[in-house]
Amino acid sequence: MGGISILKEREKQIYQKGTQPFDMSCEKKSLAGSISQRACVFCGSRVVLYPIADALHLIHGPIGCASYTWDIRGALSSGPQLHRMSFSTDLQEQDIIFGGEKKLYNALVTLIDKYSPNAAFIYATCIVGIIGDDIDSVCRRVSKEKGIPVLPVHSEGFKGTKKDGYKAACDAMAKLVGTGPTEGISPLSLNIMGEFNIAGEAWTIREYYERMGLEVVSVFTGDGRVDNIKRSHGAALNVVQCSGSMMHLAETMNEKYGIPYKRVSYFGLEDMSKALYDVAEHFEGSPEVMEKAQVLVREEINAIYPTLKRYKEKLRGKKAAIYVGGAFKAFSMIKALKSLGMDVVLAGSQTGNSDDYKLLRNMCDDGTVIVDDANPLELSKYSIEKGVELFIGGVKERPIAYKLGIGFCDHNHERKLSLAGYSGMLNFAREVYSSVTSPVWQFAPARKSS
Ligand code: SF4
Secondary structure (H helix, E strand, O other): OOOOOOHHHHHHHHEEEOOOOOOOOOOOOOOOOOOOOOOOOOHHHHEEEEEEEOOOEEEEEEEEHOOHHHHHEEEEOOOOOHHHHEEEEEOOHHHHHHHHHHHHHHHHHHHHHOOOOOOOOOOOEEHHHHHOOOOOHHHHHHHHHOOOEEEOOOOOHHHHOHHHHHHHHHHHHHOOOOOOOOOOOOOOEEEEEEOOOOHHHHHHHHHHEEEEEOOEEEEEEEEEEEHHHHHHHOOOEEOOOOOOHHHHHHHHHHHHHHHOEEEEEOOOOOHHHHHHHHHHHOOOOOHHHHHHHHHHHHHHHHHHHHHHHHHHHHHOOOOOOOOOOOOHHHHHHHHHHHHOOOOOEEEEEEOHHHHHHHHHHHOOOOOEEEEEEOOOOOOOOOOEHHHOEEEOOOOOOOHHHHHHEEEEEOOOOOOOOOHHHHHHHHHHHHHHHHHHOOOHHHOOHHHOOO
């Protein structure tokens, strides 16, 4: 496996720190035949919109596109569960030949009558882009007839990368923002953006902000509600995690409503604390917000630090690989792994840009391999060459790690374990420890032969 050669056209998207001048290529279309780990445009828009729990999500396309259901994501709702239903127009050959607009209209009307959603999102998939169904006009017609927002999401899978799907989702949500009442919203208020309530993480973060005396108007989109999104332009600040997915909406709201935004991460002690302090600084006219933030950080860290220290003693010097969707998440993860005494020897992302990779290079030690838009063979090759003992990624990286006999930690939307905030960092350390030190790996064929 270590002898695998890299496709020539991909060489510039892979960089090993300390061995060559930094001139990394990124933000390119995936190379045909490379079997990219990237997800499609439709997947990007689904990731962002699906956690809105009181909306109908209808996929206009063949049934296969709908196979990625809620049940392999973990976005929780404290109320309605409509987002867990995966609806599809199930386009067949006849529809491809004669058009699927009629089928879409009938499906929409039937589903709205049956489930009474507060809004509906209609996702265009590859084939819809090819046959040219006019989903906008169907959405307008049904919206008028049923009296709810029916929003087309232009997420034809082939037209770009997952990032284009994020943008399509933001464009759809931007149509909802500004259509609800804002009376009674506190001047000490914010929207949480790019937090999808995987395993209840948005609830943890919301609670932190509320302990600081701040009102959370809307969460985009974890445990999301249509009415909250409609009135979210009344918030004083947008706090953006997962900037790849939500910056477009934050910028749109900044231009249209003058709402400033801050980029944060809720992963790891350092970044979690920085997020709270950065937000408190924004409300400097109310010094009690900062005072409460300081108390919160002190209490939370004191509660978990002794246990983290014990894990650190066991994990010191272990080698980790990280492969994630957006590079911003990788920064927090590198810091968190370093705080546990671990070394990151391989890091990469599906959609990072050149600024992301420059920052990644600065954070990594000499010898670390940085890879953009990787394929399974590259991830396998470098994991073996670098002696990786823990791989952190998502659903598509899990089998790679297991086949190589490497411990795996899910840091994507499929997991059922909260990793955000202080309690999340403790969960993360516990999971990393159990995975890396599990005796099962001694029986893995790849380990035995290496
Ligand atoms: S690439 Fe196209 S066909 Fe495949 S899941 Fe995405 S939208 Fe559907």
